[in-house]
Amino acid sequence: MAKIRPLRAWRYNRELSSSIGSLTSPLFDVISQKQRDALYENPYNSIHLSVPLHGETPQDAHETIAKWKADGIIKQDPLPGIYVYYQHFSLPGSNKDYVRKGFVSFIEATDWGQPDSDILRHENTMPHSVSDRVEVLRATELNVSPTHGLYFDPSFELEAYMDESMLNPIYETEDYQGVRDVLSVIHDKEVIQKFIDKLGKERVILADGHHRLEGSIIYRKELASKGNHTGKEGYNYHLMYLTNGEADDLRILPTHRLISGLENFDKAEFFKKLEPNFIIKPLENPNDVTEIILGKPWAFGLLFGDEAYKVRLKPEVIDHIEWNFPDVIKKLDLTVMHYFILEKGLGILGKDQRKSTNISFERNFANCLTKTIKGEAQFAIITQDINMETVKKVCYSGHTLPQKSTYFYPKVICGYLFGSIKNDEFELPLDPGF
Numbered sequence: 001m002a003k004i005r006p007l008r009a010w011r012y013n014r015e016l017s018s019s020i021g022s023l024t025s026p027l028f029d030v031i032s033q034k035q036r037d038a039l040y041e042n043p044y045n046s047i048h049l050s051v052p053l054h055g056e057t058p059q060d061a062h063e064t065i066a067k068w069k070a071d072g073i074i075k076q077d078p079l080p081g082i083y084v085y086y087q088h089f090s091l092p093g094s095n096k097d098y099v100r101k102g103f104v105s106f107i108e109a110t111d112w113g114q115p116d117s118d119i120l121r122h123e124n125t126m127p128h129s130v131s132d133r134v135e136v137l138r139a140t141e142l143n144v145s146p147t148h149g150l151y152f153d154p155s156f157e158l159e160a161y162m163d164e165s166m167l168n169p170i171y172e173t174e175d176y177q178g179v180r181d182v183l184s185v186i187h188d189k190e191v192i193q194k195f196i197d198k199l200g201k202e203r204v205i206l207a208d209g210h211h212r213l214e215g216s217i218i219y220r221k222e223l224a225s226k227g228n229h230t231g232k233e234g235y236n237y238h239l240m241y242l243t244n245g246e247a248d249d250l251r252i253l254p255t256h257r258l259i260s261g262l263e264n265f266d267k268a269e270f271f272k273k274l275e276p277n278f279i280i281k282p283l284e285n286p287n288d289v290t291e292i293i294l295g296k297p298w299a300f301g302l303l304f305g306d307e308a309y310k311v312r313l314k315p316e317v318i319d320h321i322e323w324n325f326p327d328v329i330k331k332l333d334l335t336v337m338h339y340f341i342l343e344k345g346l347g348i349l350g351k352d353q354r355k356s357t358n359i360s361f362e363r364n365f366a367n368c369l370t371k372t373i374k375g376e377a378q379f380a381i382i383t384q385d386i387n388m389e390t391v392k393k394v395c396y397s398g399h400t401l402p403q404k405s406t407y408f409y410p411k412v413i414c415g416y417l418f419g420s421i422k423n424d425e426f427e428l429p430l431d432p433g434f
Helices: 033-039 058-070 127-140 159-165 189-199 210-224 267-274 286-293 315-320 333-343 365-373 388-397
Strands: 010-012 074-076 082-089 098-108 147-151 171-174 180-186 204-208 237-244 251-253 256-259 278-283 299-304 307-313 359-362 379-382 407-409
Touching: 058 074, 058 127, 082 159, 082 189, 098 159, 098 189, 127 210, 147 210, 159 180, 159 189, 180 189, 204 210, 204 237, 204 388, 210 237, 256 365, 267 278, 278 286, 286 299, 286 307, 286 365, 286 379, 299 333, 299 365, 307 315, 307 333, 359 365, 365 379
Parallel strands: 147 237
Antiparallel strands: 010 074, 082 098, 082 180, 098 237, 147 204, 171 180, 251 407, 256 359, 256 379, 278 307, 299 307, 299 379
16 A cells, blocks of 8 residues: 655755745646746746746756755755645635645655556546656656645544644745645654554545656656665655545536637537537526536536537437446546537547647636637637546546546645655655654
């Protein structure tokens, strides 16, 4: 089962840490160009490690890290610890104050391609993105930002120790999402052992960071193949933020689809192709789409400028899906969308959809509406969120969800801490026995 261990994190020096909010950054796969441009102006912002400037190479990142270490910009904590990380947030339309509770540690980067893997994925990856992550890891030997994994403990055994740690926070900032991020650390050996023992009984589902984790897996195999492999080297591990999948504060938001650039697209002809499979209903107010489709299986919203429609699959045609998927995948909302709308309605074959330039992704409903009204997209497909039980069923089945099925909110930020897998920095002092 999952093997975790504490780490001696690299963190900004005391002087810089007093303004830690100016040093944090969004993850590499969600940051906008506008955000990048603003953050690059600070020479010590973590963006320089996570998303180097255009034209910079992994070797440049290596040199930046070496200089920051030599100049004392970042320093390694003297004692190993489990770093507790809480994210306080709210959601539109809800009065509830959410707190996602978790901790950051190293976890063994076991190969998820094996049936007995300790870490299960729910998405496929794109090879070019994985190769980029491997190159950076090979050059820097540093995990710049933690991926996000889920363990499942209905007894919530670890939360009491995390709550106690939070009485003495190291950092507290408000990030680009409007989320309040708080970090603390646990050094107590007996408490750390409780975390190790608890996760030792668990299989972890990866929520976010598939490309980064696969990069670690490939890098581990690369070095292990060179001989003298013991399994204890730093390259065997990967930095991960672990949260309890049983918590009510775990939110999965939908990802909508924007369709653009289709040649000779004809809306009337498109609807003719949908009619045999869907019940189609025009809506008076586009802003009502998300509420109208909420909770209804195989229901989607379609936005054409200021016109909106609800489309819902006729139950009797669900078995018409010809893709060779098990029922746990075939009956997902997004499988229905990819098959009946994108392939049968638009003619974009399933095997071509991942690389299609006609399909883009947008998580904000208002942005979908704005882009269709402005003509920046031909139309938008509004989807629903997916629940945790569905994610678990798919992962345990050994299959993966359709592309961009989940958006675990909020995203982890980069810059609070970095995890080195260089052996002399990875090893713990005086062998505490972990």
